Amino acid sequence: MTPAHHVPFDLLVERAAGALPPAMTMMVDAHLALCAECRAEHALCEAVGGELLDGLEPVPMADDGLDRLFARILQDDEGNEAADAPEPAALPWVDDPVGMRLPPVLRPVWARSREKARWRTLVPGVRCLDLDLPVGPEGSAMLLHIDGGRGIPRHTHRGREFTLVLSGAFNDERGRFAAGDLSITDDSVRHKPVAEPGEMCLVFAVLDAPVRLTGALGIVQRLMGG
C-alpha cells in the first residue's frame, strides 16, 4: 500500500545531497524502502547530483593515483583469497518478530543496538529500544513497540519528532498513520498517539529534543527532573 504521509521534499533533497545527519538519513531511507513515489522523486534528486558532478571543473589527481589504486586492488584480491570468505553471520532478523518487520536498512543498527541495550518500558504498553546512532546532545533515535489500544501520553516536543511507522498503525488527533507513513511534529503539536489492535505497531522515532509529557504524567516527569 502507498503511504499517505510522505517525507517532505526538502528532506528528500537533503538526503540526496548528503546533508542529513545519520539518524535522519536512515529515517528517509526507511521511508524510501516503503514508498515507490518518494523513491522516484529521490532518484530525480540524485540524478541532479550526478549531472552537477559531471559539470565540475576537474582537479587533477596525483600522477600515481591510478597505479596506487591498481596496487590496492591486487592486494585486496590476494587478501581475500588468503582469508577466504568468512561464514556469513546468522541473520538475526529472520526469526525475530521485530527484526522481520524492519526494512533492510534498519536491520544492522537494530542488531547492534540490542547487543548494547535492552528494550525498556516507557509507559505501560509501550516499550522502546535506544538505537546506537549518533544524535545531537538532546536528541534520541529509538524503535517503539506499542501494544494495541495503548499509546504515548499526551505530549509536546521541544524540537521536532519524526516518527515512521514500520508496521501496524496508530491514530492521533491528526489522523491515521500506517506502515510507511511519516509523522512530523514540532512544539506546536500536542498529541496522543494510540496504536490500533491487530498487526504489531512498530515505529522508528527520531527526536532532536526530548519529549515533554503534558498530562498528569508530565507533572511526575518534571518532578523527577525529566
Place this chain on the structure above:
Amino acid sequence: MTNSVETAPAIDREQLADWVEAVAARGDRPAFAELFAYLAPRLKAYLIRLGAGPTAAEEVVQDVMLTIWRKAASFDRRQASVTTWTFTIARNRRIDLIRREQRPDLDPEEPALQPSPAPAADRLVDEGRRDERLRDAIRELPPEQAELLQLAFYEGKSHAEIAVLRDIPLGTVKSRMRLAFNRLRRVMEPYQ
C-alpha cells in the same frame, strides 16, 4: 561565486556505461583506466568543494574508485547514469566518514550506509537522451534556483544553512528548490 552550473564537456554517456560494464564483465583494466581518468578528477573537485583538503580528497576518491571497481556489476544503466551512480557512492562514503568521526568506536563491521533504494527498473528508456535533457534543463534554470542546487549538492548545505548563508527566509529556500525541481521533473517526465 562563478557561474552557476557549468555543463559537462561532450563525453558520450553510453561510452561511460560501456566501460563500467566492461569492468563488471571481465575486470577490464583499460576500461577502468578510462573511467578513472574521467571520474576521479571530478570526484576530487566535488570533495574539495565539500571542504576536504587535497590529500584527504585524493584518499576518498581512491575509496570511491575502488568501490566502482568492486561493485561494477551492480550498475544498471537503465536506472541511472554512471555519473549519478558515482555521485551516490561518493556521497555515501562521505556520510560514512562523517559518522565515524562522530563515533570513533564505530563497529568496523558496520556496512557503509547502504545505497539508497533504486527505483523499479521496469522501464526501458533512452538513457543518453534522458541525461542530456536533464543537463540542459539544469543549465536553463534561473540563476537563483541554480545557485541553490549548487549549495545543496556541491557544498552539502541543508536548507536551513542555505537560508542563513544567503540571508533569505527558510520558506523561500524551500519554495525556490521546489520550483527548480518542478521544472526538472516536467522535463524528465517522459523518462520516468
